[in-house]
Amino acid sequence: MSEIPVTLVKANQAMLVILTSASIILQSSILVAVTLMFIGISLVFGPKANLAIFAAKKITKKDLSTEPKESAVLLRFNQSIAAGLLTVALIVLITVKHWSAWIFVGMVTIAATVALMGFCVGCFLFYQWKKWNHKLSSK
Structure with a gap:
């Protein structure tokens, strides 16, 4: 699967917003771990194992084959960033229980919310990373 319908990508973003917002509101490290687990499963097994995408496919009644698509590589890159931030947050929450962990969870929440509004930070x-890599390889 090299491209994913935008509806399914938005379902993934919505799941991230809901789970990370709930974890912040409830101050629940367990919800952070659950969110990280959902992302990790998707990173290991691909978009077909993404629980938000799976649920959206079951719920959506429209034909997704005609819908605009987004690159699976971009989804994976964005989820890798989210997984990294949530991993740092979870480590901080488990080891020192410091409030700064919620900043990392908040970064994921904000990025997913902004993505739902149309701008993809990832x-x-x-x-920028590809551009930088291209400059280095062309020298």
Whole structure:
């Protein structure tokens, strides 16, 4: 699967917003761990194992084959960033129980919320990384 319908990508973003917001509101490290587990499963087994995408496919009644698509590589890159931030947050929550962990969870919440509104922070970072890599390889 090299491209994913936008509806399914938005379902993934919505899941991230809901789970990370709930974890912040409830101050629940367990919800952070659950969110990280959902992302980790998707990173290991691919988009077909993404629980939000699976649920959205079951719920959605429209034909997704005609819908605009988004790159699976970008989804994976964005989820890798989210997984990294949530991993740091979970480590801080488990080891020192410091409030700063919620900043990392909040970063995921904000990025997913902004993505739902139309601007993909991870996509911007991906483009900058590719541009930087291209400059280095062309020298």
